[in-house]
Amino acid sequence: MLAVKEIKFSTEALKKVDEIIARYPESRQKSALLPLLHLAQAEFGWCSTEVMDYVASLLNINPIEVYEVASFYTMYHLKPSGKYVLEVCRTGPCCLVGAEKIINILENKLGVKEGEVTPDGLFSFKGVECLAACGYGPVLQIGPEYTFYENLTEESVDELLTQLRNKN
Amino acid sequence: MAQKILLKNINIPGINTFEVYRQHGGYAAVEKALKTMSADDVVEEVKKSGLRGRGGAGFPTGMKWSFLAKPEGVPRYLVCNADESEPGTFKDRYLMTHTPHTLIEGMIVSSFALGANTSYIYVRGEMMPQIRILEKAIAEAKNAGFLGKNILGTGYDLEIYVQPGGGAYICGEETALLESLEGKRGNPRIKPPFPAIAGLYGCPTVVNNVESIAAVSWIVVNGGDEYAKIGIGRSTGTKLISASGNINKPGVYEIELGLSVEEFIYSDEYCGGIANGKRLKAVVAGGSSVPILPANLILKLANGQPRLMSYESLAEGGFATGTMLGSGGFIVMDEDACVVRNTWNFSRFYHHESCGQCSPCREGTGWMEKVLHRIEYGHGKMSDIDLLVDVSKKIEGNTICPLGDAAAWPVASAIRHFRDEFEWHVNNPKAAMDGNYGLANYADPIPVVEEAS
Amino acid sequence: MSEKVKVTIDNIEIEVDPGTTILNAARMIGGDVVPPAMCYYSKLKGSGGKCRTCLVKVSQGSAKDPRPMPKLVASCRTTVMDGMVVQNITSPEVVEARKGVVEFLLINHPLDCPVCDQAGECHLQDLSFEHGKDQSRYEFKRRTFEMVDIGDKIKLHMNRCILCYRCVFTADQITDNRVHGILGRGDASEIGTYISKAIDNDFSGNVIDVCPVGALTDKTFRFKNRVWFTKPVDAHRDCDKCCGKVTLWYKGEEVIRVTGRKDQYGEVDEFICNTCRFDKKKTSDWTIEGPTKVDRHSVISSNHYDEKELLPVIDRKIF
Numbered sequence: 001m002l003a004v005k006e007i008k009f010s011t012e013a014l015k016k017v018d019e020i021i022a023r024y025p026e027s028r029q030k031s032a033l034l035p036l037l038h039l040a041q042a043e044f045g046w047c048s049t050e051v052m053d054y055v056a057s058l059l060n061i062n063p064i065e066v067y068e069v070a071s072f073y074t075m076y077h078l079k080p081s082g083k084y085v086l087e088v089c090r091t092g093p094c095c096l097v098g099a100e101k102i103i104n105i106l107e108n109k110l111g112v113k114e115g116e117v118t119p120d121g122l123f124s125f126k127g128v129e130c131l132a133a134c135g136y137g138p139v140l141q142i143g144p145e146y147t148f149y150e151n152l153t154e155e156s157v158d159e160l161l162t163q164l165r166n167k168n
Numbered sequence: 169m170a171q172k173i174l175l176k177n178i179n180i181p182g183i184n185t186f187e188v189y190r191q192h193g194g195y196a197a198v199e200k201a202l203k204t205m206s207a208d209d210v211v212e213e214v215k216k217s218g219l220r221g222r223g224g225a226g227f228p229t230g231m232k233w234s235f236l237a238k239p240e241g242v243p244r245y246l247v248c249n250a251d252e253s254e255p256g257t258f259k260d261r262y263l264m265t266h267t268p269h270t271l272i273e274g275m276i277v278s279s280f281a282l283g284a285n286t287s288y289i290y291v292r293g294e295m296m297p298q299i300r301i302l303e304k305a306i307a308e309a310k311n312a313g314f315l316g317k318n319i320l321g322t323g324y325d326l327e328i329y330v331q332p333g334g335g336a337y338i339c340g341e342e343t344a345l346l347e348s349l350e351g352k353r354g355n356p357r358i359k360p361p362f363p364a365i366a367g368l369y370g371c372p373t374v375v376n377n378v379e380s381i382a383a384v385s386w387i388v389v390n391g392g393d394e395y396a397k398i399g400i401g402r403s404t405g406t407k408l409i410s411a412s413g414n415i416n417k418p419g420v421y422e423i424e425l426g427l428s429v430e431e432f433i434y435s436d437e438y439c440g441g442i443a444n445g446k447r448l449k450a451v452v453a454g455g456s457s458v459p460i461l462p463a464n465l466i467l468k469l470a471n472g473q474p475r476l477m478s479y480e481s482l483a484e485g486g487f488a489t490g491t492m493l494g495s496g497g498f499i500v501m502d503e504d505a506c507v508v509r510n511t512w513n514f515s516r517f518y519h520h521e522s523c524g525q526c527s528p529c530r531e532g533t534g535w536m537e538k539v540l541h542r543i544e545y546g547h548g549k550m551s552d553i554d555l556l557v558d559v560s561k562k563i564e565g566n567t568i569c570p571l572g573d574a575a576a577w578p579v580a581s582a583i584r585h586f587r588d589e590f591e592w593h594v595n596n597p598k599a600a601m602d603g604n605y606g607l608a609n610y611a612d613p614i615p616v617v618e619e620a621s
Numbered sequence: 622m623s624e625k626v627k628v629t630i631d632n633i634e635i636e637v638d639p640g641t642t643i644l645n646a647a648r649m650i651g652g653d654v655v656p657p658a659m660c661y662y663s664k665l666k667g668s669g670g671k672c673r674t675c676l677v678k679v680s681q682g683s684a685k686d687p688r689p690m691p692k693l694v695a696s697c698r699t700t701v702m703d704g705m706v707v708q709n710i711t712s713p714e715v716v717e718a719r720k721g722v723v724e725f726l727l728i729n730h731p732l733d734c735p736v737c738d739q740a741g742e743c744h745l746q747d748l749s750f751e752h753g754k755d756q757s758r759y760e761f762k763r764r765t766f767e768m769v770d771i772g773d774k775i776k777l778h779m780n781r782c783i784l785c786y787r788c789v790f791t792a793d794q795i796t797d798n799r800v801h802g803i804l805g806r807g808d809a810s811e812i813g814t815y816i817s818k819a820i821d822n823d824f825s826g827n828v829i830d831v832c833p834v835g836a837l838t839d840k841t842f843r844f845k846n847r848v849w850f851t852k853p854v855d856a857h858r859d860c861d862k863c864c865g866k867v868t869l870w871y872k873g874e875e876v877i878r879v880t881g882r883k884d885q886y887g888e889v890d891e892f893i894c895n896t897c898r899f900d901k902k903k904t905s906d907w908t909i910e911g912p913t914k915v916d917r918h919s920v921i922s923s924n925h926y927d928e929k930e931l932l933p934v935i936d937r938k939i940f
Contacts, residue, residue, distance in 0.1 A: 023288075023327075023329040023331075025243070025286075025369060028350070028369055030350060030351035030352070031331075031349060031350055031351045032351065033351035033352075034293070034331070034332060034333065034334045034348065034351060035331065035332055037334065038293065038332055038334075049815070049816050059351075062798060062799055062800070063800075063815075064799055064800055064801060064802045064814065064815065065351075065352075065799075065802070067802065067804060067815035068352075068353055068802040068803055068804060069334070069351065069352065069353055070334075071804040071805050071806070071815070072334070072336065072353040072354060072523075072805070072806045073293070073333070073334025073335045073336050073354070073806075074334070074335035074336065075293045075294065075333075075334050075335035076334060076335075090513075091255045091456075091513065091514075091517050092255050092256070092452075092456055092499065092510050092513045092514055092517070093255055093256050093412040093413055093497075093499050095509075095510070095513055096412075096413045096414055096499070096501060096505055096510070097412075097413070097414070128294075128335075129253075129255075129337065129517050129520055129521060130253055130254070130255040130256075130337070130456075130517065131294055132252040132253055132254075132257060132258045132260070132261050132292070132294075132295070133258050133261065134255065134256050134257070134258050134410060134412035134413075134418070134497065134499070135258055135410060135411060135412045135418035135419045135420065136258075136418070137412065137418075141294060143296075144296075145296060145297070146294055146295070146296035146297060147297070148297065336806070353803065353806075358669070358670035358695065358698045519807065519808070520807065521807070522806075522807040522808070523806060523807065524784065524803075524805075524806055524807040524808060524809070524810035525671050525784075525786075526670070526671050526672070526673050527671070527672050527673050527674075527722055527725045527726050527783065527784075528673055528721065528722060528725050530725075530784065530807060530808050530810070531725035531726070531728055531729060531808060532725055533807070533808075534807070534808045535725075535728060535759060535761075538761045555758055561721075562718065562721030562722075562724070562725070563721075565692045565693065566673055566676060566692075566693060566718050566721065566722065567673070568670060568671070568673075568695075
C-alpha cells in the first residue's frame with residue numbers, strides 16, 4: 001500500500017490561505033471556502049475526503065459544509081483524474097460549430113471514455129457546459145491554470161496532445 | 169462609425185496595463201467622482217443615463233442603486249457579477265481580458281456611489297486567467313493610489329477582491345452568487361428580502377454585471393444626459409453583443425442600441441453574414457434562455473417593420489412573435505442547424521445547471537431533457553410535443569429563481585415556431601437521425617397582420 | 622403597538638399580526654383554504670419556499686398598492702400586507718400549478734408505499750391524494766440512489782426523499798454538529814454524510830419526525846407494524862435532556878415506537894431527545910396521559926374499516 005501523504009499546505013500556500021481569509025469580515029472566513037478548494041486542488045490534484053477535511057479545519061467549519069459545497073460545483077474533482085483534464089464545451093453555440101466532433105475525436109485519440117483516465121495517467125476528458133467563449137468555439141480548457149484552447153480542429157487537438165505528451 | 173464607449177481603446181497595445189490605460193484618459197472618472205461629486209451625485213447621473221442592467225434582466229441600474237438601504241453603522245457591499253455563463257454570452261470575458269481597468273475604474277466609482285468600502289468581483293472559476301488579470305490590475309491601481317486607504321487624499325477607503333466561483337451557472341443569479349460568495353452551495357435565496365436590504369452577510373448589497381459597472385465610468389465623465397442621447401428610447405447607450413454560431417465573424421461587438429438586426433447580422437462591421445454562403449434559419453438573440461425566433465421574425469416585426477437591437481424592439485410581439493435582448497448573447501443558426509437538437513442541448517444545459525432546490529425546476533428540467541432526447545434520437549411520440557409545452561408551463565413562473573423560466577422558454581418557443589420540425593422528427597425518425605429538416609419556410613416573408621380592432 | 626392587518630384568503634377575511642405569512646394566516650382560518658406545505662416547518666428557521674406546493678395567487682398586493690403579484694408566490698414565505706387578497710383553491714391557476722408540482726414530486730418517487738413505514742402518515746401520500754392527478758405522464762426510469770448507512774437508529778431511504786431540507790435545518794438548529802447535508806446538485810442532489818458516518822447525537826432522532834415522507838424512518842420501528850394498526854397514546858416522563866412529552870405507539874401491550882407529539886400539520890410540539898425516543902420503550906418508563914387525539918379522517922383513527930360505511934370505489938386508473 002502506498003504511504004499516505006500527509007495533507008498539509010506548503011508554507012507558501014499557507015500564507016496565501018491567510019491572505020484569502022483576510023479578504024472577508026471577521027467570522028466570515030467560510031467565504032474563503034471556494035478559493036481554498038481551488039488552491040487545495042491545485043496542490044493535491046483532487047479533492048479527497050482528507051483534503052476536504054483539511055480545508056474544513058483551516059476554516060474551522062464542519063467537514064460536511066465542505067462536502068456539500070465541493071459536490072455542488074463542477075470544478076472540484078471528487079475522484080482522481082488525469083494529470084490533464086481536457087474540458088470541452090458541449091453547449092449549443094459550440095455545437096453549432098462542431099464541438100460534438102471534437103469530443104468524438106478526443107474519445108478516439110485517447111481511447112478512453114468520458115471521465116476515465118488514460119493508462120499513462122496523463123489524460124482524462126469531459127464535456128462541460130458553456131465556458132463563455134462561444135465566439136471562439138469549439139473550445140476546451142485545462143486546469144489547474146485553466147488555459148484556453150480555441151477554434152479547435154482535428155489538427156489542433158492532435159498538436160495539443162502531442163505537445164502535452166512531450167512535456168512529460 | 170457607431171460610438172464606442174467600453175471598447176473604444178480596445179486595440180491600443182498595452183491597454184490592459186495601468187500605465188497605458190491611464191495615458192488614454194483612464195481613471196478620470198475616479199478623480200472626478202471622488203474629488204468633485206457626492207455619492208448621490210453619481211447615483212443621480214447613472215439614473216439620468218437610463219443605463220439598464222447588462223446581465224440580462226435590463227433593470228435600470230440607477231433605480232437599483234437608489235433602493236439600497238443605508239442603515240447606520242452597517243457596511244454596504246458592491247458585488248460585481250462576473251459569473252458569465254449564459255450560453256452565447258462571452259462579452260465579460262472579453263472585456264476583463266483586454267481592458268480590465270475599465271472594470272476596476274467602474275468598480276471604484278460605483279463603490280463610492282454606494283458607500284461601499286469593500287467590494288467583490290465574483291468571477292466564474294473557469295476564468296482563472298481573467299482572475300489573474302484582474303488581480304494584477306487591482307494591484308496596479310492600488311500602487312497608483314486609486315485603491316486602498318484614503319484614495320487620492322479624499323478620505324475614501326476601498327478594497328476590491330476577486331472571488332473565484334466553483335463552476336455553477338446558477339451563481340449568475342444574484343442571490344445564488346451571494347450564497348456562493350459566503351462559501352455555500354449556490355442555492356438562490358427566497359425573496360424578499362432583496363439584496364438591497366439584506367444581501368452579502370445580511371448587509372445591504374448591490375449586485376451588478378461587469379458591463380453595467382464598466383459603463384458607469386463613462387457616464388460619470390461625460391454625464392448621464394450624454395449617455396442617454398445614445399441609443400433609442402428607453403434602450404440608452406451602447407451594448408456589448410456576443411455573436412456566435414454560423415456567422416462569418418463571431419466575436420464581441422459594441423453596438424449603439426437601436427441598430428437593425430439585419431445590419432448586425434449582415435454588415436461587415438459586425439457579423440459579416442452567414443458563414444459558408446448558407447442562409448439564416450434562426451437566431452437566439454439574448455443568450456440561451458430567451459425565446460428562439462425564426463429568420464423572418466428576427467429580421468422583421470410582425471407588422472413588417474425592421475426589428476432593432478434594443479430591449480423594446482426585440483421584445484416586440486411578446487412571446488408570440490418576440491424575444492428578449494437578455495445578456496446580448498446572439499446565437500445564429502444557419503439552414504443546416506437542427507432546432508430540435510439545439511433545444512435538447514439547451515435543455516440538457518438547464519438540467520445540468522439546476523441547483524435542485526425547488527421541485528418544479530429540479531424535476532421538470534430533467535424530464536424535458538429526457539423527452540427531447542427521445543425525440544431527437546428517433547423515439548419520440550406526437551404527444552411528446554404537447555407534453556413538453558405543458559411541462560414547460562408547469563415550471564415557468566413557479567420556481568424560486570428565474571432559472572425555471574430560462575429552462576422553459578427555449579423549449580416553449582422552439583415548439584411555438586418550429587413545431588413542424590419537431591413533428592418531422594417524430595414522423596421521420598430515420599431521416600432525422602441522418603439529415604435535417606433544413607430551412608423550410610422559416611425565412612419566408614411573414615404576412616403582415618391586420619391591426620387588431 | 623402592532624396593529625392587526627386584514628387579509629382575505631379565498632373570500633374569507635381574517636385579521637392577523639403584521640409579519641404573519643399567508644400560510645399561517647390561512648392556518649388560522651383552517652379548513653380547505655390552508656395550502657399544503659411539504660418543506661415549511663414553523664419550528665425551523667429558514668425552512669420553506671422550496672417545494673412549491675403552497676403556491677397561491679395574490680390578486681391584490683395590499684390596500685395601498687392593489688396591484689396583483691405577477692407570479693404565484695410561496696405562501697409560507699410571503700408575509701401578508703394590510704388589504705391583501707389571496708386566492709388559493711378559488712384560483713384555477715393555483716390548482717393547476719399545484720397539480721404540476723405534485724406530478725413533479727412524484728415522477729421520481731418510488732411509490733413504494735406498500736413497503737414504506739411512513740405510509741399512513743405520509744404527507745406526500747396525502748398531497749397526491751388531495752391535489753394530484755390520477756395518473757403520471759412520466760415514462761422514464763425513476764432516479765435511484767445507493768443505500769447509505771447512517772447508523773443503527775435512523776434509516777435513510779434517499780429514493781423517497783423530496784429534498785425539503787427540513788432534516789438539514791433540524792441538524793443545524795437543534796444539534797451541535799451537523800454531519801449530514803445536501804450533496805450533489807440538481808436532480809442528483811441527495812441527503813448524505815459523504816463518508817459513511819452515523820448521525821448520532823442526543824437530538825438526531827428528530828430528523829425522523831420532521832421528514833414529511835419515508836426518507837428518514839425509525840430503524841427500531843422498521844417493518845414492525847403499519848401505523849394504522851398501532852394505538853397512539855400521549856405520555857410524559859421526567860427527562861433531563863428534553864421536555865419528555867411524547868406519543869407512544871402501541872401494538873397490543875407493547876410500545877413499538879416513540880415520537881414527538883404532532884399537531885394537525887404534522888409538526889411536533891416540541892423536539893424530544895434520543896433517550897426518550899429510542900431507549901424508553903416500556904410502559905413503566907412513562908406516565909400515561911391518555912389516547913392521542915387524532916383527526917377523525919386520519920387513517921390512524923380507524924384501526925378497522927367501518928362495515929356500515931361502504932368503501933370508496935376508486936374507478937380511476939392509478940398510475
